[in-house]
Amino acid sequence: MLDLDPVLLARIQFAFTISFHIVFPAFTIGLASWLAVLEWRWLRTGYHIYKELYKMWIKIFAVCFGMGVVSGVVMSYQFGTNWSVFSDKVGNVIGPLLGYEVLTAFFLEASFLGIMLFGWGRVSKNMHFASTCIVAAGTFISAFWIISANSWMQTPQGFEIRSDGLLYPTSWLEIIFNPSFPYRLTHMLLAAYLTTAFTVGGIGAYYLWRNIYVKHAKIMFANAMLMAIFVSPIQLFAGDSHGLNTLEHQPAKIAAIEGIWETGTGAGLRLFAIPDQKEETNHYEVVIPKVASLILTHSLDGKLKGLKEWKPEDRPPVAIIFWSFRIMVAIGFAMIFTGIIAVILFIRKKLFKTKWFQYWCMAMTPSGFIALLAGWFVTEIGRQPYVAYGIIRTSDGVSPVISEQIAITLLLFIITYIFIFGAGSFYIIKLILKGPKVVSDNEAFYSNSIEASATKNLSANNMKE
C-alpha cells in the first residue's frame, strides 16, 4: 500500500462530504423561504400562477432536500469516525449545540416536509401554508446552531481546559454567541438567499429566452432581480464586516487571503499572485498600493501582519485561500453588477426583453454555489493547521483508524456522490424543462389528482368505518 497520511485523507474525506452537503442546505434555505412567499401570494391573491410555480418548485425542493438529508446524516457520524479525539475533547462544549440543532430544527423540517409535499389536499390551506413556513423556519434554526458550532471552532471561548485535557464549558452564552458567529451567520444566510435567487433567476431567464411559461418566468425573474438589487450590496457590507472580525481574531487567515508575507504599513491589494509557501513569497504579483490596508484598517497607512509573523508550521496553506477568496469576491461583484443592470433595464422598461441580459443571467445560474463553496474554502482552510483555532491542531484530533479504511471509504463517497449528484441534476433539469404544470384558473384546492386520490381514500375509509 502507498504510504498515505491519515490526517490528510481524513481531511479530504471530510472536506469532500461537507462540500457536497453544504450545497443542498444552502439552496433549500433560500428555496423554502421563497416557497413560503409564493404560497402566501397565492393565498392572498388567488392568482393561479403562484400555485403552479409552488408546485413546480416544491418538486425540485424535495429532490434537493432529500440529498441534503442523506448527506447530512453522514456528517453527524463523521465527527466521530474521522475526528474521534477532537470529539472526545470538545464534546462537552459543541455537542449540546448539535443536540439542539437536531431537537429544534431537524425534526421540525423532516416532519412538516411530509405535510408540505404530500399533504396538499389532505390538510386545510392554512395548515399547509403553516407547514411551509415551519419548514422555512426550520432551515433558519438549523443554520443558527450549526453556524454557531462552526464559528466556535473558529473563535473558541467560554470554556476551560482541565487537567484531564478535556474542554469544559464555563459560559453557554459565550460559547453560542462567540465573536465570529453573528458575522458568519449573516454572511451565510445572505449567501443562501443569493444562491437560490440566482438559480431561480437563471431558470426564469431561460424560460423568457425560449419564450415559454412567460407569466411564470416573469415572477421568477423579477423576484430574483429584487434579491440581486437589494441583497447583493448588503452582502458586500456583511462580507466586509466579517473580514474585519477575522482580522481581529484570526489575522493569519487575513494574511493568507491578502497574500501578505511581510508585516508592514500601507499594504497593497494583490489582484493577481501565485503564492509560494516554501519560498515565503508571491510570484507574478499585480498590486494596487495601500488598498489592502485601506479596506482592512480604513487607513492608507494601516499596519497589517504578514505571514512571517507565524512559524511555518502554524501558517494556513496560502495559495488556495488566496484564490478561493478572489473567486468569491469576483462573483459577489458580478451579482451586484447584475442588480445594477436590472435597475437600469427596469427603468427603461426592458427588463424582460433584453436578450443579452438573459444570457448573462443564465450564465449566473450556478454562481451562488461557486461563491458559497469558495467562501467556505477560505474560512475552513484558513483555520488550519487547527481544528479548534489555537486550541487543538487538526493532526491531534484525528481518529485512530488506519489510512486504508479512510481511503477506501473516500473512494466510495466520491463514486456514490458523483452518481447521486448526476442523477439528482438530471431529474432537476428534467423538471425545469418540463416547466410548471398549467392548470385552469378556477381549479379548486381539493380537486386535482393528488387531492382527489387522498379524499377518495379518506371517504373509502370513512365508509368502511
Place this chain on the structure above:
Amino acid sequence: MLDFSAYIDLPLVWGFIIATSVFLYAALDGFDLGCGIIFPFAPSDKCRDSIINSIAPFWDGNETWLVLGGGGLFASFPLAYSVLMPAFYIPIMLMLFGLIFRGVAFEFRFKSSDDHKKIWDVAFHGGSLLAAFMQGIILGNFVQGVEVDGRNFAGGALDWANGFSVIAGLGVISAYSLLGSTWIIMKTNGVTHSWAKKVASYVLVYVAISMCTISVSMPFIDKRITELWFSLPNFFYLAPIPLLALIGFVRLWLDLRSDRHARPFVITLILFFLGYLGLGISLFPWIVPFKFTIWQAAASPTSQSILLIGTAIFLPIILLYTAHVYYVFRGKTSADPMY
C-alpha cells in the same frame, strides 16, 4: 453554571434518553427499511407503488431519530461516541451508503420514467438491505464490546466481522421485514395486503429463530449477564419478558390467519420492544460494553444539563407533531402518484 447533578442522576437520565431514541429509530425506520427489504418480492409494480406511497411522508422524520442517536451520543457521552465510531468505522460507513441510496431513491423514483424506475427500485431495496444488515452488525459488536486503550479505540479495522454479529445482522433484517410487512398489512388493501400477510407469516419464523439464538448466546458473552438473568430473585422478575414475547408470537401467528389490519403491526412493535428491553437490561449500565459505564463516559454535568432542558421542552413537542403527521396520513394508501 447551570448544573442539575445535585438533584438528578444525569447520566442515568441521558442513558435512558439515548436508549429511547435508538429504540424509536429502530422501530420507526425499521418499518420503512423493512418495506424496502421485502419490496422487490411484491407481486406487481402497482403494489410497489402503494408500498412506497405508504412510507413516503414518514421516512424523513423516521431517519431523524438516527441523527438524534448520533448527535445525542456525541453531546451526552462524547467518550462513548469517540470510541464507538472509529470501532465501527466500516459498518457505519456502509450503513450510511445504504441509507443514501435508499433515501434518494424515494425522490428520484417519483420523478423518473419507467425504465429508470428499475434502477431506483434496486437502489431502494439494496440500500435498505445494506443499512439493516450493517445496523445488525453494529448491534452484534456493541453487545460483545470493543478493544479500548485509554480513551481510544484500540482494536483492528475488521474486528466487526465475526459470526455473532452476522447472526445479529440477519436477525435485524428479519425483524425489520416483519415490521415492514405488518405495516403494509395495516396500510394497504387488496393484493398488496394479502401478499404482505404471507410475507409476515414467513419472516415471523426467522424473527423467532434469531431472537432465540441471540437470547441464548447473550449469557455466554459476559458472566455478569448470566448472573443478572439466572440469579434469584431476578429470574422471577425478568421471566415475564420472554413469556410475554412467547404470547406475542402466538397471538401474531393467529392474527395473520384472521382479518386483522392494525393489530399485527402493534404486536410486532411490542415484540420489538421486548427484545430491545431484554438487551437493554443485559447491558445496563454499559455505554461501551464492559469498558465504560454511563457514569464514566458522561459529558460534564453542565453539558448534560443544558441539553436536558432542550430535550424536556422539545422532545414532547416532537412526539406530538410526529403523531400529528401520522394522523394526517392515516388510513390506507393507494398506488396513485403522490405529487
